[in-house]
Amino acid sequence: MKRHLQLTADGSHTIQIDELNVTYHSKHGAIQESRHVFIDAGISYLHQVQQINEYQILEMGFGTGLNALLTAIFSDQMNVYVNYHSIEAFPLTAEEIGMLNYGTLLQQISVFSQIHAAPWNTGTPIHPKFELYKHHCTLNSFNHLEQFNIIYYDAFAPTAQPELWTVEIFEKLYHLLKPEGILVTYCSKGVVRRAMEAAGFRITKLQGPPGKREMVRAFRDH
Ligand SMILES: C[S@@+](CC[C@H](N)C(=O)[O-])C[C@H]1O[C@@H](n2cnc3c(N)ncnc32)[C@H](O)[C@@H]1O
Numbered sequence: 001m002k003r004h005l006q007l008t009a010d011g012s013h014t015i016q017i018d019e020l021n022v023t024y025h026s027k028h029g030a031i032q033e034s035r036h037v038f039i040d041a042g043i044s045y046l047h048q049v050q051q052i053n054e055y056q057i058l059e060m061g062f063g064t065g066l067n068a069l070l071t072a073i074f075s076d077q078m079n080v081y082v083n084y085h086s087i088e089a090f091p092l093t094a095e096e097i098g099m100l101n102y103g104t105l106l107q108q109i110s111v112f113s114q115i116h117a118a119p120w121n122t123g124t125p126i127h128p129k130f131e132l133y134k135h136h137c138t139l140n141s142f143n144h145l146e147q148f149n150i151i152y153y154d155a156f157a158p159t160a161q162p163e164l165w166t167v168e169i170f171e172k173l174y175h176l177l178k179p180e181g182i183l184v185t186y187c188s189k190g191v192v193r194r195a196m197e198a199a200g201f202r203i204t205k206l207q208g209p210p211g212k213r214e215m216v217r218a219f220r221d222h
Pocket residue numbers: 023024025034060061062063064065066067068087088089090091137138139140154155156161
């Protein structure tokens with residue numbers, strides 16, 4: 001499928017796939033959306049509540065590496081250790097990665113290149129507080145023995161990939177979370193919330209990033 005670069009409203013790039021009619025981030029601002037949904041409502045929220053100094057994070061959809069970069073920045077600034085696992089079935093090419101402006105905009109050119117230079121299917125320390133493990137596989141084939149504190153659920157929208165928003169998928173994700181763990185996602189469609197609830201999650205709707213009314217934080221209570 002053909003992918004091309006797009007500029008979003010906050011000046012940061014995203015990638016668009018015409019055939020699926022999807023972008024990797026909101027057109028209203030890629031960095032703005034990632035910060036709002038995954039950093040502020042995800043790790044920053046959980047850190048305020050739990051105050052632990054080590055987090056295991058699972059991201060579905062590594063994509064451009066923007067969520068990984070923002071989390072690496074957070075872990076460094078907040079002095080918390082993050083073991084970050086990310087799943088990606090269709091990695092971007094070196095040429096596509098080279099066009100993205102996140103490293104420059106966030107003044108993290110070196111960390112952004114290290115994130116992309118890290119080999120697939122093995123753990124790589126990116127800085128003393130951030131270890132990255134990029135899994136080159138589909139979500140369906142992903143298996144992991146340890147559980148996570150947070151899941152960043154960043155699959156393409158249900159209109160493009162309905163098979164990634166089913167009760168079965170959320171049951172799998174529920175079991176990948178530790179008790180008291182959270183899943184955050186930009187999607188708050190009723191059908192998705194009901195699938196999450198059927199899988200055992202407790203749902204809270206939060207204000208979405210600019211351009212989106214709501215987002216979801218889902219809890220595994222026990
Ligand atoms: C919304 S984008 C992720 C954006 C990404 N988190 C970022 O910061 O750039 C969704 C990603 O999921 C990947 N993907 C699609 N289907 C998948 C599947 N079945 N298993 C794993 N990854 C998949 C796509 O290739 C794409 O990179």
